[in-house]
Amino acid sequence: MLFNSFDFLFFFPLVALVFYLLPHFIRWAWLLLASYFFYMWLEPSLIILLMASTCLDYFCALKMEQINQLKRRKFYLWLSIGGNLGMLFFFKYFIFFTESSRAILAFFGIDWLPEMSNETYSFNKILLPIGISFYTFQTLSYSIDVYRREIKPIRHFGKYALYVAFFPQLVAGPIERAHRLIPQFYKKIKLDIRSIKIGITMMAWGFFLKLVVADRLGVYVDEVFYDPSRHRGLPLFIGSLFFSFQIYFDFSAYCTIAVGAARVLGYDLMQNFNKPIFMKSFGDFWRRWHISLMLWLRDYLYIPLIRKFGTTKAMAAMIVFVCNGLWHGANWTFVVWGAICGLFMLLEASTKNLRHRLLQYFGISRKSLGLRLVTWAAVFLSLSTSLIFFRSPDIGTAAIYLRRMVSLSSTYVNVTQDYLELALCFFLIIVVQTIHYFKGNDKVYELVTFRPVQVRWGIYLTFILVIVLFSVNRQNNFIYFQF
Amino acid sequence: MKEIRIFIGKILVLALLLAGTYILFSWVLTRGFVGDDYPKFTHRAPNLILGLSRAHYGIDPQTLAASLDVPYQKEFLNFAFEKSQSPYGEVYLNAIKKKIPDSTTTGIYILGVSPGSFSAPDRMSSDAEVFEFDQKMMIAKVENLNAHPNFEYVRECFGRSLYKGILPHEHRITTVFHDNGWEEFRLSAGDYQIDQDQIRFWQQETVEGYTKLVKVLPESISDYRLRWFEKTIKTLQGHGEVFIVRIPMHPDLLKLEEQIWPEMDSLMTGFAKRNEVLYLNYADAVEERFQTYDASHLYSESAKAFTRQLARDISDYLNSKKKPILTEVREYSGR
Structure with a gap:
């Protein structure tokens, strides 16, 4: 959903109103629901990637917390980095790198891949998921911070999912750090008119x-x-x-x-x-x-x-x-x-x-x-x-x-x-x-x-x-x- | 609690003021000139002129209605668009259906044809992609095509600021936008005159531009568009008589079009025969009265002259159709 659309004019007041009407302990669920709805408004299928990234980092962070052996912790760190950057690479850079490699090789007379045509390849129609660069970097910062033991992993899956998907900053930032945003989801928010x-x-x-x-x-x-x-x-x-x-x-x-x-x-x-x-x-x-x-x-x-x-x-x-x-x-x-x-x-x-x-x-x-x-x-x-x-x-x-x-x-x-x-x-x-x-x-x-x-x-x-x-x-x- | 109630009250007042001001100034805008295509989005019409910019400039609904010598309803709307906003396809057909009153059975539908009406970018290999591409056109963005004032058009297609409704618009002084959808290009407006040198320059520029465009913007004739063109013919036949018309253009441009799509005429002839409609091909009618100002589009007098010629040919056909004539393809006879 675009901030500058009529849809948002109806969406946001409703979200805010219901948010303040709900008791504190369930507000995270409402915000998560609203955030997924916000994200799915333009292309529903892309939510799968967002959820995959969320699950991967949640799991890796918990493992890194449980394990003391450096080598194994590193494994989970690289799993998180590889998973996230892999998705980013595939959806954002795959065509670019393939085309660039083909052009460079063709310059040296190597016909590695023939000129792309719609009939031959289907991957040139890969859809770029909105905000993938933003949420990938946000979740990566979480995994790396947990690996460095700068923060403790969050156990509440819903609140972690909200940290990744929080709709005001989901698609274009700011890229928030976990130690700044996650504690706020635990704080009881009082209605403050000012x-x-x-x-x-x-x-x-x-x-x-x-x-x-x-x-x-x-x-x-x-x-x-x-x-x-x-x-x-x-x-x-x-x-x-x-x-x-x-x-x-x-x-x-x-x-x-x-x-x-x-x-x-x-x-x-x-x-x-x-x-x-x-x-x-x-x-x-x-x-x-x-x-x-x-x-x-x-x-x-x-x-x-x-x-x-x-x-x-x-x-x-x-x-x-x-x-x-x-x-x-x-x-x-x-x-x-x-x-x-x-x-x-x-x-x-x-x-x-x-x-x-x-x-x-x-x-x-x-x-x-x-x-x-x-x-x-x-x-x-x-x-x-x-x-x-x-x-x-x-x-x-x-x-x-x-x-x-x-x-x-x-x-x-x-x-x-x-x-x-x-x-x-x-x-x-x-x-x-x-x-x-x-x-x-x-x-x-x-x-x-x-x-x-x-x-x-x-x-x-x-x-x-x-x-x-x-x-x-x-x-x-x-x-x-x-x- | 009282504070909250007052706060919500204030927010509601401001929201209402915002909505009210928006509606007010949108309404003020629609009282004057909104945009080139706005009149095409304000009312239904039993008879339509369809196609792209050549039909948009080249066929005057008023002249057509006045020159037609047949007992048909005479309210025409030029529903052809500039800037590739109306190639044949599902989106255009859906819009066309909305423009025709359901009860119409004796309408006249002029389907302007040019390679642009049937083209789609090469990168689109499936029907779904072309359909999605067409969804970005004005006729897809606006749901209600027959409202006056049409606030939806203002919101989706106006593209400028509402203060333009208070201050006079700046637009080309040689162009007149008619309520029947026709855009008339005049060679003189007050003291301003467009001379033959200028016209020759524009014509040359257009031919060079098209040549360049063909190279940088690879497009080809789309089977999807051809299929939907036929569906458009069949749908419109349910409401009246259909005519496929190729509008006159500069010989250099015609040469270029024939290079791009040499089979165009034979395909159009095929459509006409299969569907028992008339194909009127004026493409090489390069006589003095059918001159363009830019190699592609007829200017005011030419458009009127061409429309009169078209009306005569349609009248002849419809009057002769009282006898059992089924199908005919006519080349322009130069009358």
Whole structure:
């Protein structure tokens, strides 16, 4: 089910209402039922995978707790990792790797697999389960934490299943850690009107970000990315900037709705963003962007690569960023995007001393506004440019986009033939960033909740008017649903 | 408890306000121009013009009704769509059934045909896949095709913001959208004139675009679509007379189509013979009065001239049918 669908408008209030009417001891069952229903709404058969992953990790974690022999514990750890990554690999990457291998071998004249055709192979129709990357990483973190004896396994199967399937964060995160979320399912939730109001306000802000801002930017982005060879110069540059903001607003909208929905139910999910647009460097950006995934990659990939496998920091960082790219999708465009981000990080780290010496030489203060602005612009433009690979369907199209974008001449900027919409896009970016600058993603509710009643109602009514009049009627999926 | 009741009350008030505002502004929008295809979703009609964009631009329901010299009901709706929104298939047939009043037995149905009407992406090997592909079309998204105002259309297909209902829309000044579903492309609108150079440029662009598209978007003629085309003919025969019509186009485009699907005419002739309907092939009618503005679509005057020609041919056929003529395939005679 999509958060931005009419179905969710009926689903969520009903879930919340029944949740508070039920006694504490049975609420987990209601939430689990609601979560499975939420997941099955689009494609019921995919629930089997979610359940398989849940059962596997529940079982492996209990075994790892019972057994003291390291070798056998390792066996169950690898069973969990292999099972989860196996499913992820099969459903998300199998076609990609098969096709890539075939192309590489064909380059060397080896005809390992003939060109795929619908009649010959049926596996090219493998359905990508929604949110598989998210819940796989979430359950893996649980198994690894149990193996490391950082947490004790949960014995209550239902509550563990709820941890994996909790509907606000099931399909697009945040990727929650067991030690943060599972204890909350044991806590008795009292009806707290203030907390519910905050949750609803956050959800409303998320809907605004999605329906009014991200989808609006998406209209322009879709147009220029659909066929970049029809444009040149400025429209492609604006398109890449808009996509950077679109993906940020779209994903942060999802996370804000998820955090808000959980808050209405009395649960606290982690924040996935911390004003990423106001980053000071590439490294700083990745500490503010998709925090739950970056922390996951740090804890379960980057640190083990260095500590256990003796990888250099630079190589480990590069591996992490390529994996980050691949996590987003089974396409070379994501691999290239990840590699470019890794290169930016390496470049930043390796030139740190040189940059400091140059600044000293020219007598420029590291805190000067000018320098900070130049740094920000350089980082932002580099990231925006790298995202062209993220958004393009293939490397060739991305190359065309880049080549035509740097052209000195320009085609018509108003590609959607609507100047008002173009102006609105710029205006909304400024408005939202100003609000985020002062309140961040997680405190926007403070703009409403602590105001006098007349002001509050004024804001509510204005909000309703804005949502109704300025939402883009497209019913678009959230971008991160595809991952 | 009182606090909870007040809170729920406030939520309900806000929810009602939200729903009310949405309905109000949707209604305001439907009072004016909603979108190119909106009129096709507002009422039933006993006579339909079907097909893709060539029929959408090329056949004017009003001219057709005025020029038909037969004792039939004369309310026509152009229910052909642009942008591959109505290839023949189960989805289109289901939509067509909803458009025709149940009691209609003397309708006239013009089935525009072009390779696009029968194409499906190569990657789709089964009927189910093509059906699923078609489910993304507007006619599948909207359940109620005959409501005015049609809020469902606004919700599912409008694709823009409701403030457009208050502010005037920006759309092509040379295009007029008629309530009968016809999209009229005019070569002049006020001071704006489209000259022959521009038309030649568009025509060249279209031919080049189609050539490129054929290479990058591999599609082929789908058996599924051909089967459902026949089912469409049979279904419509239960409501009246069916005519298969190939609309005039630029010779370069015709050449390209014949390369893509050389058997098209013989197949259409086969359909016509098997089902005892008339196939009117105007594909190579490249005379002055049937000119396109972009190689593929007739502009206003051409569309009207073509519609009049079509009406004459249909009238002749229907009037002669009083005598026992069963099947006939006619090439355009150039009258």
